[in-house]
Amino acid sequence: MILNKRARFVFVSFLLLPSVLLVAVFIIYPLANGVRLSFTNASPLRPLTRYIGLENYIKLLSDSTFWEVLYNSVLIIGVSTALSLVVGFLLALALNTGLRGTWVFRTAIFQVWVVPWIAATILWGWLFNSEYGIINYTLQQTGLTAEPLSWLARPALAQLVMILGFVWRTIPFMMVVSLAALQGIPQELLEAAAIDGASYLKRLRFVTIPLVRNVLLTVGLLQAVRMFQEITMPWVLTQGGPVNATTTLSLHAYKLAFQRWEFGLSSAVGTLWLVFLLVFAVIYMKLLVRERE
Template sequence: MTHVKHRRKQQKLSDPFLARQTVVGYLFVLPLLLWLAGTILYPLLSTMYLSMLNIKIIGSRGNFVGFENYLRIFNSSQFWNASWRSLLWVVGNAILQTFLAFAIALILQQQFRGRNFVRIWVILPWIVPTVVVVVIWRWLLTASGGIINYLLLSFKLVNQPIGFFSTGRQAFLSVIIINSWRWFPFVTVILLAALVRIPNELYEAAGVDGASRWQQFLHITLPGLQSVLFVMGLVGTLLSFNVFDIIWLLTSGGPASGTTTLPVLIYDTAFKKYRLSQAAAMSVIVGVFLLIFAVLFIHYMAPALDEEGA
């Protein structure tokens, strides 16, 4: 009985201390919450309100039109074409970047002379500014005087120069290749860091048991990369979907809207066609779509991650 009373007394004495700790914790977190509210929540609510007006340019006043902008967007073939193009953009970049990154990461995991040098400089395309990337690839792929066409003609692989940006389909494919070239080193470094963490003893034991290279890749490498692939699949998709700079600098969405993805369409609608509220409505729709994708991706992919952690 005396022990119980002493325990309750100690608990009462510790309660004010715990309360002070809680208050101090909230005070430390408060600046971050205010920063997030000012930089994310307020712009988000402002965009939603703007999407229900009929403002055309920044600084002008508009009338409340409700969901009229949303109805106009959903009835727009241009919006759906850009949506389909954005989906192809994400899938194309994901396949090409993952394939290149996997191949290079597996090579860099092997022992060879100069491996450390290659590991350092493989990141170079990713750290080059976007404008420099655009200038380099514009020069490489130009139909007149471009080094790619020069090599193709020299080896007699083509009969005439290829206009890599002459049609919408060729321009779209070219931009995917350029963007993948820029981003695959970043993915390579992440995959390589995850590969290094997989114990070599697992591969040695599998080799002793007679497992082939492909079987080792399926049953050791892929499970070891599961958590990394989960995060990259989520974050990489969101980042790829929102790419704007390299597309706009290379093609400005052309030719004939062949490279107009949703971010490019939103920019063009807001600052070229002067339909600011309509562009805001598109942004809200895209934001809701990406949020739904993130929730579904986490819901269906996270259990596999939890099993690994268990």
């Protein structure tokens, strides 16, 4: 553009200033400070904070709760992300056939995406209510279960309730993104394959899926990363119980920090979480590079 070097520097600095300031003060500093705190016994309840070395980490890693929580988070978020990705993609395929009137369907489903988490959470509590919930009523009426299931009191069932909630809330997003990806496929490719006699399933397997796979995997990964931050449903519905079955990593860190006010210990959870992310990112990059070669 036609700005001289100096004017350009001033202008760009001005443009970046607010964001960089926000990021530096409220992301970078908290991140660095958080890592520092993980080596201390910091707590608003203690007047003096002192460095205690690796004590927090030793405490965490030798405590089976941490590993349980980690396993449960990966289970709940992994299963729900995979499930919503598959269902969202199938829905997008159905919508992408050019059938008439599918826009009504797309619009209707996409509304679910803005139902606030808190509303979805209360609603889930009512649907899966063990005495009067419609789910138990339906299951009993159709003879699938003899006794009402106590959804939120049994660990495996509570996890299932969370997974269903996460899936319900995520399917619309996955559907819209899949649809956009599908619509980005050049029609000629599919038509050429059809002329060569490839059936719908063959085209799906050898043309469509390879073309959208990377986009969808990336979106799935981003969604999973975002889901790791979500605590509304487990916090309100089960408080992470029964016996930590629905405590995700973020809920665990949150509870340590703001219920037990153990800032140091919670920071250690957060720092380990960061390390996991880093390891994961490196592996992902390596795979990406290898695929490109």
